Amino acid sequence: MIVDVNAYLGHFAFRRLRHNTATSLLALMDAKKIDKAVVSSADAITYRNAQAGNEDVAEETKGHRDRLIPFAVVNPFYAGWQDDLKICHEQFGMTGLHLYPKWHNYQLSSPCCRELVDAATERGMIISIPIRVEDNRERSWLLNVPDVPLEEIVELVKAHPKARFILLNGIDYTRCPLGRKNNGLPSNYAIELSRLSAVLANELGQLITNLGAERVMFGTGMPFNYPDPALVKLEVLDTSEPEKEKIRSQNAMAWLRL
Amino acid sequence: MSIFQTISISSEPQPRISRRTLLKGSAALALGTAALPLSHSMAVEQSVAGASSGSPHKDKVIDCHAHLNHRSRATWEADDRKLIEAADKLGIDQLCCSTLTPHWPATLDGFRECNRWTADGMRRFPDRVLGYCYVNPGYGREAMEEIRRYVGDGGFIGIKLYNEYTCTEPVVFPIVELAIELGLPILHHASHSHYFVEDQPRLTDSGHLAELARRYPEAMLICAHISGGGDWEWTIKAARHAPNVLLDTSGSVTDADTVDMAVAVVGVDRVVFGCDSSMTAGVGKIRGADLSAQDKQKILGGNMIRLLRRRKS
Numbered sequence: 001m002i003v004d005v006n007a008y009l010g011h012f013a014f015r016r017l018r019h020n021t022a023t024s025l026l027a028l029m030d031a032k033k034i035d036k037a038v039v040s041s042a043d044a045i046t047y048r049n050a051q052a053g054n055e056d057v058a059e060e061t062k063g064h065r066d067r068l069i070p071f072a073v074v075n076p077f078y079a080g081w082q083d084d085l086k087i088c089h090e091q092f093g094m095t096g097l098h099l100y101p102k103w104h105n106y107q108l109s110s111p112c113c114r115e116l117v118d119a120a121t122e123r124g125m126i127i128s129i130p131i132r133v134e135d136n137r138e139r140s141w142l143l144n145v146p147d148v149p150l151e152e153i154v155e156l157v158k159a160h161p162k163a164r165f166i167l168l169n170g171i172d173y174t175r176c177p178l179g180r181k182n183n184g185l186p187s188n189y190a191i192e193l194s195r196l197s198a199v200l201a202n203e204l205g206q207l208i209t210n211l212g213a214e215r216v217m218f219g220t221g222m223p224f225n226y227p228d229p230a231l232v233k234l235e236v237l238d239t240s241e242p243e244k245e246k247i248r249s250q251n252a253m254a255w256l257r258l
Numbered sequence: 259m260s261i262f263q264t265i266s267i268s269s270e271p272q273p274r275i276s277r278r279t280l281l282k283g284s285a286a287l288a289l290g291t292a293a294l295p296l297s298h299s300m301a302v303e304q305s306v307a308g309a310s311s312g313s314p315h316k317d318k319v320i321d322c323h324a325h326l327n328h329r330s331r332a333t334w335e336a337d338d339r340k341l342i343e344a345a346d347k348l349g350i351d352q353l354c355c356s357t358l359t360p361h362w363p364a365t366l367d368g369f370r371e372c373n374r375w376t377a378d379g380m381r382r383f384p385d386r387v388l389g390y391c392y393v394n395p396g397y398g399r400e401a402m403e404e405i406r407r408y409v410g411d412g413g414f415i416g417i418k419l420y421n422e423y424t425c426t427e428p429v430v431f432p433i434v435e436l437a438i439e440l441g442l443p444i445l446h447h448a449s450h451s452h453y454f455v456e457d458q459p460r461l462t463d464s465g466h467l468a469e470l471a472r473r474y475p476e477a478m479l480i481c482a483h484i485s486g487g488g489d490w491e492w493t494i495k496a497a498r499h500a501p502n503v504l505l506d507t508s509g510s511v512t513d514a515d516t517v518d519m520a521v522a523v524v525g526v527d528r529v530v531f532g533c534d535s536s537m538t539a540g541v542g543k544i545r546g547a548d549l550s551a552q553d554k555q556k557i558l559g560g561n562m563i564r565l566l567r568r569r570k571s
Contacts, residue, residue, distance in 0.1 A: 015491070018515060135511045137487030141452040194512075199344035199537050200337070225512040229542025236347045236538065 003252040006219030007037035019223040044073035058092035076116035096126030131170035161186040192219035198233035213243035318559040323532030324353035356390040356418035390418035441570035443478040449488035468500035485509030508532030517547035
């Protein structure tokens, strides 16, 4: 079984996405033998009112909940986020949410964000943080959105030991405490592999050594990304089959309580 | 054609990765069905494909954009070996390598040293490493002599140009004319962002390369790393009307549709496979592209072989 913790539905403001409906994404997943995927709204990354994107994802995933696991996108600086979180969790059945601090222009250390993390944790929801949406060098002339600095994530996971975080689309974790052994941080975060190297520097292997295979999850970033590079990483990864199985699906299944 | 018509998913256990499976979808392979240890599976595959010597060229997988490590790096030797090991794991037969100076613009001594190391790399990894001669065009006569030295008896296969000059500056023209004389491709560092890249003020983009290609229609120009971080849609579109500009798929960005759009806009014969050290990204993008196996084979090796056959020395 393969579970992808990093997939999307809908449109992105700056580039056409294919395979961005439930039907077409499922067809792509079938072709790649990906069984389940956590999906969230790509539109909500640039919508002012992210909840409209969440409504679309809730609707789009109806009838496919055995394979598509919807996550919300919540902006803690936008009016009514508490209502949105409640609706996403209780009505839409969303078991996690994405934070986009740089796209939505707030600090992870801000009281509003901390309040959202506490509220989500209280509900048992997972908090995913994409370190980036796209490579900054290909950005539109309209905006310049930096990656989320890993140092800010360090402070967040320290401040919320009971929360559960999945870090998406990141690299260079081994250059900061997040990816180091005995780092003194709570074990409340997992790292998704879509941008990690599996050969040459082999950061993926280093993270397994330093944190344990339990802390690494499979993800592709589809349909922003081709899913195949992430699948290739699993193929060439030099680790035991039981550890690969944890990364492929078991860790995500446990976190998602599937 | 639907993407799914070109993805072959076998229910049979397969080696984790190989030249043939490289052309197929990833899925069956990702399920951990490997029947053989990796090194064994690769050895079997090599003997079947005969990739090391006397092989039918059509089956070769050639990374058109690779680098050996500068020897100021303490771990250069081990890192060079890791590059070959990664190529083994991923089913890449040959890597077209340059060695770059750690600082730019490259000095005369700097690029001469790099080319000596590339030549040494070709000796250390025979038939795996193919050498690009890296020069700074600003050194004029010395740069030309360097190319002639390494292409003749040295066996280098092409020229690597970086960001010392925009490719449309006249100082670059003699290098292009020499490349035409010797029948060599030029792999040119390139990117296009919608802002001024301060640390690369003379950065070349595919529009510049298209302009150079119009001036020199006999030249074989490879626009480096369309997935190298700039606006790849712009890069692809700007190269459309320059038939002697090829697009190298390398770079760390794995955005869906890059390879598909490149083929759709410039044609499959003008797209060449590369990694530029982003090895799983490089292979994965070709796997993921919605193309026939024949078209993928052209990108993976056929097109580069066609270029290399034009070498006159």
